[in-house]
Amino acid sequence: MVKRTLGAVPYVYPVPIVLVGALVDGRPNYATVGDCAIMGLNPAVVAVSLGAGHHTTKGVLEHRAFGISIPQAKDLALIDYLGQVSGREIDKSKLVSTFFGELETAPMAESAPVAMECRVVHEARVQHRCIFIGAVVQTYVEEQFIDKDGRTVAPLRELDPILYDLGNRYSRAGETIGQGYKEGADYAARA
Amino acid sequence: MVKRTLGAVPYVYPVPIVLVGALVDGRPNYATVGDCAIMGLNPAVVAVSLGAGHHTTKGVLEHRAFGISIPQAKDLALIDYLGQVSGREIDKSKLVSTFFGELETAPMAESAPVAMECRVVHEARVQHRCIFIGAVVQTYVEEQFIDKDGRTVAPLRELDPILYDLGNRYSRAGETIGQGYKEGADYAARA
Secondary structure: OOEEEEEOOOOOOOEEOEEEEEEEOOEEEEEEEOOEEEEEOOOOEEEEEEEOOOHHHHHHHHHOEEEEEEOOHHHHHHHHHHOOOOOOOOOHHHOOOEEOOOOOOOOEEOOOOEEEEEEEEEEEEEOOEEEEEEEEEEEEEEHHHEOOOOOOEOOHHHHOOEEEEOOOEEEEEEEEEEEOOHHHHHHHHHO | OOEEEEEOOOOOOOEEOEEEEEEEOOEEEEEEEOOEEEEEOOOOEEEEEEEOOOHHHHHHHHHOEEEEEEOEHHHHHHHHHHOOOOOOOOOHHHOOOEEOOOOOOOOEEOOOOEEEEEEEEEEEEEOOEEEEEEEEEEEEEEHHHEOOOOOOEOOHHHHOEEEEEOOOEEEEEEEEEEEOOHHHHHHHHHO
């Protein structure tokens, strides 16, 4: 195995493509973002990174709240488009049907199978990036993707999110290959 | 479309499964982590969240540095196992062949197609979670996954990372479905 250097590239993959929603000047706005992740289950925290000058950032800074909506591969063209234009130029609330939860300042996309509203609990500034740590207030899942027990959500292949990699490619999720804790227990039993 | 509430669940997916490496008491240790993401390309920053009491966290706090290695689906059993046992109990450096880059305190896994060494530039504490923002110092890619131009890395399906979702399932990446900026430009042209 021979490794080559790429320079300083943040090559974590796959990147989950999400819509970050904020209320800007009283109107829902959305940014297509890949810089987003879970930062803990309990407490339920997420991180999102936005450019300091972006239109959505203005709303997050004002209301200290944001929505995260996870779109599906079938909406890829619209989602990619929403990442190329600013809410300063177009009214994105006409392209994304919005719903609100408990907060009134965290817009989420109706069309997303999963969405959550978050309150900013910490903010880090690294040059022109605003990194927001958000506590999840409530999570919304489309009924067809949730099991009768009310807790189990459909596999990735069914939710069909949009993945991204630094080769500027979008992919979809593939098949299920294992179960958490079971694979490792099998490994330990074999060792 | 009818949405149901799940409570406060940080349901961002897919979760990228990575190994976070740190030097603990002079020995490389690795934690299997899903709470990891890109936080910006330029500057190149990532975020990683670790439990405050975890063995790996001790090394990150001491040296202000960590490695991120992105394993492949073929190593799922070992990777799942590494997430179930603590470096306090077993010597994980015997299970993961380590290499170092420019920093001498950010161990990375030889077997990973992609790995990067990071210096902590910001730290946020949310209850028992330590959220580290890291500046990427150098990125290492296995030669077979990098194009002749020295910049283009293979599609996700070839890199074959491990994805996770909150249904406690592992998946692999699926096929390429589009190209960044092209899908949105096509959308705009049709609109």
